[in-house]
Amino acid sequence: MHGLAGRIQARRRRVRALAIAGACLLAGMPAHAPAQPSAQDTQPAAESPDVAAGRLIAERGVQAGHVGCAACHMMNGAGQPDMAIPRLAGAAPAYLQQQLSFFAAGKRTSFWMTPFARALTPQQMRAVAAYYAAQSAPVEADAEALVPVPAGRHARGQTVFETGGGGAGVMPCAGCHGPAGQGMGPFPPLAGQSAPYVLGQLRRWKRGSDRDPMGKIMVMEVRGMNDADMQAVAAFVQSLSGNGPGSGSGNAQ
Numbered sequence: 001m002h003g004l005a006g007r008i009q010a011r012r013r014r015v016r017a018l019a020i021a022g023a024c025l026l027a028g029m030p031a032h033a034p035a036q037p038s039a040q041d042t043q044p045a046a047e048s049p050d051v052a053a054g055r056l057i058a059e060r061g062v063q064a065g066h067v068g069c070a071a072c073h074m075m076n077g078a079g080q081p082d083m084a085i086p087r088l089a090g091a092a093p094a095y096l097q098q099q100l101s102f103f104a105a106g107k108r109t110s111f112w113m114t115p116f117a118r119a120l121t122p123q124q125m126r127a128v129a130a131y132y133a134a135q136s137a138p139v140e141a142d143a144e145a146l147v148p149v150p151a152g153r154h155a156r157g158q159t160v161f162e163t164g165g166g167g168a169g170v171m172p173c174a175g176c177h178g179p180a181g182q183g184m185g186p187f188p189p190l191a192g193q194s195a196p197y198v199l200g201q202l203r204r205w206k207r208g209s210d211r212d213p214m215g216k217i218m219v220m221e222v223r224g225m226n227d228a229d230m231q232a233v234a235a236f237v238q239s240l241s242g243n244g245p246g247s248g249s250g251n252a253q
């Protein structure tokens, strides 16, 4: 009993230290930190985003011949788990806005997303990011079947998520993405993302692609992981509800 409690304590300390290390890594990265409105900002960015305008963009898009975001991400931001279309609901608005600007600038590429991001002005990105961040679509309950992993591998996924699983340089996912996968500050939520989406992103980083200028941490993270562990952790992530210790912190606006 004693030993176990001690191990859990030690793990908690390690997880906290990692989140700090991760934040420092991000801080050390030039130019792309999430936008922090500063007192000197002369732009109207200090005003609150136009959530109603964001809703209209989600519904109808901004360009003739373009569908709205909802055609893929749904109005409630749930995404489409079986299509690897990510959930947007409840993510930090700064994260969503930043990813849109990466797509628009060609710093993150997606056959599907790029044309839709390119059509948006910065104000429209801010508005639609605020709209989706404010959504609280329920997390898919039966998503489990999407990436079938043998029962034993599910436990392995949890181990990787909580402890890093022992691969060289593999840090616990929970240390940055939160113990319930709810996201923390600049680290996006994983709870509610489907196994196909998570696995697709992990494999992209494993191939050495940064994905976008904020992706260097994840490239380092997956270096010591094999494909079986990536499948296992993707399946485990899909089983997270986002409700648990530490949830509800940091991601609302």
Ligand code: HEC
Pocket: 057, 058, 061, 067, 068, 069, 070, 071, 072, 073, 084, 085, 086, 087, 088, 095, 096, 097, 099, 100, 109, 110, 112, 113, 116, 117, 120, 128, 129, 188, 200
């Ligand atoms: C045709 C389908 C489609 C449409 C329409 C679409 N998206 Fe996407 N979106 C995707 C796919 C697929 C991805 C995942 C891309 C990848 O694999 O990197 C994505 C990714 C994103 C991401 C990154 C999410 C993350 O967790 O990193 C954001 C933000 C986003 N979309 C917002 C929008 C907004 C806002 C609109 C409307 C202006 C929109 N999308 C329209 C399919 C679509």
Ligand code: HEC
Pocket: 018, 021, 022, 086, 160, 161, 171, 172, 173, 174, 175, 176, 177, 186, 187, 188, 189, 190, 193, 197, 198, 201, 202, 210, 211, 212, 213, 214, 215, 216, 217, 218, 221, 233, 234, 237
């Ligand atoms: C040291 C901090 C850190 C650790 C540890 C970490 N991540 Fe990440 N993760 C990030 C950052 C930062 C991003 C945003 C990357 C970007 O924008 O390109 C991210 C993004 C992601 C995304 C994309 C989310 C989205 O909405 O597109 C997935 C999936 C992911 N991480 C999975 C994992 C898994 C699984 C683990 C554990 C095996 C893990 N991460 C460990 C920092 C971390």
